[in-house]
Amino acid sequence: MHFTQQDITDLDNRYRAHFINSLSGFKSANLIGTCDANGNHNLAIVSSVFHLGANPPLIGMIMRPHSVPRHTLENIQATKVYTINQVNADFYQQAHQTSARYDKNQSEFEQVGLHPELGQQILAPYVAESALKMGLKLISTQTLAVNGTELVIGEIIEIMVDDEAITKDGYVDIELLDCVTVSGLDSYHVTSRLQRLPYAKPK
């Protein structure tokens, strides 16, 4: 099936959102933990977290200022810290439920039944149930001119991970941790490893 630019423009808005969100492929599933200046906790599921660099250890994510995680963005800009917590198969339904439009004074932790946990470095809350979590300090936010989304870049300053998942060469076996992956707006998947492949060289 072939779609031209005009075909895409002509799609119903909701249909297009599902359609275009599917095209880039599988996405990470993470809960972003923040607090406001008064220490109130906030938690939001985000599928736009991506690796930006290993040295220094940097993570990027895209936030839509007018969508649900707006409290998250406000908190990050106010406190300069946040946590990223991988979503495991055990609690993906609760993680998804954080995308409901709760009021700013409602903690999504309480609303969905997940538990905040404090680390050693930052005030933002971790998700106790997550098997792989990291604390970040904000490096920069920038509005992307093309569509008004925000690119948030942070540096990892703390990592907590079940040590059974760390392999000899440093690779963390996130499949062993039952981390899930997302496709489109709302489809959750577990994975089955095909193979780790060796560093490729010309034959």
Next chain:
Amino acid sequence: MHFTQQDITDLDNRYRAHFINSLSGFKSANLIGTCDANGNHNLAIVSSVFHLGANPPLIGMIMRPHSVPRHTLENIQATKVYTINQVNADFYQQAHQTSARYDKNQSEFEQVGLHPELGQQILAPYVAESALKMGLKLISTQTLAVNGTELVIGEIIEIMVDDEAITKDGYVDIELLDCVTVSGLDSYHVTSRLQRLPYAKPK
């Protein structure tokens, strides 16, 4: 297991690359098809493609200028067009092999045994074997000050997808298409759906 910022800094470089690359979660697996000004084809696997917006339909990706896909970045900047082709389980090993350091005059299509296919809108080559592919025009490239990587943003102007995978509400079932997901630098996975979840509302 707990890592501080100092612990991360002290890691061996190769170990840290594997480790940090694993933390953000599952990633998309895509082949980027480009051509240079003379029409020579290039193909490179990239795990940094992400959804940026549905209307207009925008895709972002991160490229490391000094790593293997540098020919890809040069070609995109020269020709302003490229293709993104989802990697299916059938050919993930060939896709991975495109990351070897081939010379600029060698076509990765030929070297790894995949087949270029031309669309109707742009000169950049698609991967015939891919079940989900799109053509993009370049919107912008920008160097991220924090680590010198390039953020490449493109608009989707052509989509080709097996129609059996498009569901009623627009979601494309990329699991049905056997699209793979990547973790870390080199681990490839197929998926098994847990569930599609309804739009979340406060309870």
